[in-house]
Amino acid sequence: TETERTFVMVKPDGVQRGLVSDILDRFENRGLKIVGAKFMRLDRELAEAHYAEHEDKEFFEGLVDFITSGPVFAMVLDGQDATRQVRRMMGATDPAEAEPGTIRGDFGLDLGRNVIHGSDHEDEGANAREIELFFDDDELVDWDKIDGSWLYE
Ligand code: YYY
Ligand code: MG
Numbered sequence: 001t002e003t004e005r006t007f008v009m010v011k012p013d014g015v016q017r018g019l020v021s022d023i024l025d026r027f028e029n030r031g032l033k034i035v036g037a038k039f040m041r042l043d044r045e046l047a048e049a050h051y052a053e054h055e056d057k058e059f060f061e062g063l064v065d066f067i068t069s070g071p072v073f074a075m076v077l078d079g080q081d082a083t084r085q086v087r088r089m090m091g092a093t094d095p096a097e098a099e100p101g102t103i104r105g106d107f108g109l110d111l112g113r114n115v116i117h118g119s120d121h122e123d124e125g126a127n128a129r130e131i132e133l134f135f136d137d138d139e140l141v142d143w144d145k146i147d148g149s150w151l152y153e
Helices: 012-016 020-030 044-050 060-067 082-090 103-107 126-134
Strands: 004-010 033-040 072-079 116-118
Touching: 004 020, 004 082, 004 126, 012 020, 012 060, 012 072, 020 033, 020 072, 020 082, 020 103, 044 060, 044 126, 072 082, 082 103, 082 116
Parallel strands: none
Antiparallel strands: 004 072, 004 116, 033 072
């Protein structure tokens, strides 16, 4: 099976609201394999690098303030079509528009407090770039999950 790795992060609002385990539960139940995880706080430099694509937007300062305002739970998940599947599970950027059943649609109400980040599946290279920004090579674990043959044909 061809799998890929994607970068995912529970944002400070999700951590403060105690949603980390619920969110991780959804990814594990879906069959995604954890290959890295880290509880950390972003400094401004990392936040600005992570959101560099938005540096000219009017919401950039507020976004950097928010994402550095408290700890986050960053992870790397591996699976078939993982990037796109995680984005589908997250739902639309604005929780007010995200479908119920998605993470943002179930846990959020406001665009600037949308609980979770996932690499953009339409931006090729976003995954590799974000994984490298947040994790050293030796913080990612290569392992075989025993349910692989029951998850994939
Ligand atoms: O990838 P995703 O998080 O779904 O959305 P982006 O368009 O990349 O924006 C990143 C981040 O910025 C978003 O999660 C909330 C915030 N944001 C905002 O505060 N106001 C906007 N008009 C657009 C995005
Ligand atoms: Mg994005």
